[in-house]
Amino acid sequence: MLTINQLQVSYGNQIALNIQKSLHFKKGDRIGIIGANGAGKSTLLKACLGLIPYSGSIDTKIKTSDMAIHMQENSYTENMAIKHVLEAILGTKIKTNTKLQKLIEYFEFSPSLNKKFKALSGGQKQRLTLIMVLMQEAPITFFDEVTTGLDFETRSHLMEKILNWYQNQDSTICLVTHYYTELNQLANKILILEAGEVIDFDTKEALFHRYCGYCVILVEKTAKAQKFLSNFQQISGPPDKLTIQCNTMEEEKEILLILLSHKLNYSRTDNDIEIMSLNAIEHFKKEHTNHEKISA
Numbered sequence: 001m002l003t004i005n006q007l008q009v010s011y012g013n014q015i016a017l018n019i020q021k022s023l024h025f026k027k028g029d030r031i032g033i034i035g036a037n038g039a040g041k042s043t044l045l046k047a048c049l050g051l052i053p054y055s056g057s058i059d060t061k062i063k064t065s066d067m068a069i070h071m072q073e074n075s076y077t078e079n080m081a082i083k084h085v086l087e088a089i090l091g092t093k094i095k096t097n098t099k100l101q102k103l104i105e106y107f108e109f110s111p112s113l114n115k116k117f118k119a120l121s122g123g124q125k126q127r128l129t130l131i132m133v134l135m136q137e138a139p140i141t142f143f144d145e146v147t148t149g150l151d152f153e154t155r156s157h158l159m160e161k162i163l164n165w166y167q168n169q170d171s172t173i174c175l176v177t178h179y180y181t182e183l184n185q186l187a188n189k190i191l192i193l194e195a196g197e198v199i200d201f202d203t204k205e206a207l208f209h210r211y212c213g214y215c216v217i218l219v220e221k222t223a224k225a226q227k228f229l230s231n232f233q234q235i236s237g238p239p240d241k242l243t244i245q246c247n248t249m250e251e252e253k254e255i256l257l258i259l260l261s262h263k264l265n266y267s268r269t270d271n272d273i274e275i276m277s278l279n280a281i282e283h284f285k286k287e288h289t290n291h292e293k294i295s296a
């Protein structure tokens with residue numbers, strides 16, 4: 001439904017995005033877009049929406065005016081009651097629009113309708129924009145850090161609402177977030193960006209398998225653990241843990257036997273996106289350095 005090729009975006013002399021690979025977003029994909037501050041995530045979204053000039057191509061049959069976006073910051077007129085803002089922007093009346101009524105009810109937004117924008121909490125402001133975004137029923141919707149700055153409970157509640165809303169729909173979603181729990185909840189594919197380049201793009205499972213193997217075991221970093229696990233492959237992970245990559249179930253069993261017999265506490269994961277992306281970026285940097293050495 002959307003294919004990106006050789007995409008480059010510059011701001012003045014700075015290249016903010018340089019995508020050499022071909023990226024294909026399919027109908028129904030739930031794509032999590034991750035990367036450090038300044039990696040180019042918002043720039044990619046803006047290019048897809050035709051909001052900034054770029055070179056290369058973004059091929060899609062969807063008109064940019066039919067795409068939906070929910071940005072982190074959205075400002076509306078401060079002095080009108082929210083119900084009038086909603087009606088004016090959507091060009092409809094709440095009283096007569098059952099779809100809008102359903103969304104207001106779904107997001108428990110009725111108590112906010114008579115308030116002015118400046119009187120809304122962060123979570124209420126995001127729900128207001130969500131209602132308008134979901135009214136669009138767009139074939140592709142971009143969410144750009146919509147939960148940043150909200151407390152944990154509000155964030156989880158909002159994500160759960162988004163997740164449930166889209167559960168039986170085949171529209172495509174691109175979610176930019178710094179919260180790994182949200183990616184676990186919503187994304188089936190992950191696009192990792194770093195300094196404007198694509199580190200990788202694939203399903204969560206394929207990426208984990210590529211950079212972390214069959215599973216990962218995390219053990220408290222003690223001299224005892226280091227001694228017994230020194231023969232196994234260590235990868236990047238939390239600074240206070242030994243992060244061991246198991247490449248097969250047999251290897252996992254072997255490690256578990258050691259951990260159990262020496263009473264070492266551990267946890268196991270086969271889907272941790274943070275550990276996966278950390279190792280994906282390291283792998284990419286190593287390949288780059290090797291490539292530069294060979295070319296020199």
Ligand SMILES: Nc1ncnc2c1ncn2[C@@H]1O[C@H](COP(=O)(O)OP(=O)(O)OP(=O)(O)O)[C@@H](O)[C@H]1O
Pocket residue numbers: 011016035036037038039040041042043044
């Ligand atoms: N309008 C602009 N003018 C000049 N430089 C810009 C502009 N917008 C973004 N940049 C630069 O382009 C790079 C990518 O920015 P972008 O906002 O896409 O990153 P991001 O991954 O979304 O970051 P964050 O997680 O902080 O939101 C950054 O170095 C940023 O400073």
